[in-house]
Amino acid sequence: MSHNAHTSHPAIIKRLNRAAGHLRSIVGMIEEERPCVDIAQQLQAVESAIASAKRALINDHIDHCLVHAEEGEGPQHAIEQFRAISKYW
Numbered sequence: 001m002s003h004n005a006h007t008s009h010p011a012i013i014k015r016l017n018r019a020a021g022h023l024r025s026i027v028g029m030i031e032e033e034r035p036c037v038d039i040a041q042q043l044q045a046v047e048s049a050i051a052s053a054k055r056a057l058i059n060d061h062i063d064h065c066l067v068h069a070e071e072g073e074g075p076q077h078a079i080e081q082f083r084a085i086s087k088y089w
Contacts, residue, residue, distance in 0.1 A: 008060040012053050019049035054088065061085055 026042045062082070069078030 006060055006064055008056055012056050012060075015049055015053040015056070019046050019053070022046045022049065058085055058089060 022042060023046050026039060026046065029039050029042065062085075069075050
């Protein structure tokens with residue numbers, strides 16, 4: 001099974017790039033001595049974006065890799081992969 005067949009990856013990359021841009025702007029906010037409440041709000045937005053990307057990646061892994069285990073390395077490998085990725089949930 002090809003690891004390149006994940007249709008959700010472009011959307012995840014887009015989310016992470018957006019979060020990276022927000023993070024760069026937060027650094028600027030700190031350098032400009034903007035109010036801490038504004039900075040904290042933007043940090044929360046970045047955290048949410050990253051958490052959303054992580055959830056999407058894990059869900060995609062479950063949908064794509066585990067559901068199609070029989071086509072790849074088999075159910076035992078799928079179970080091992082599920083155990084490995086579930087600690088990041």
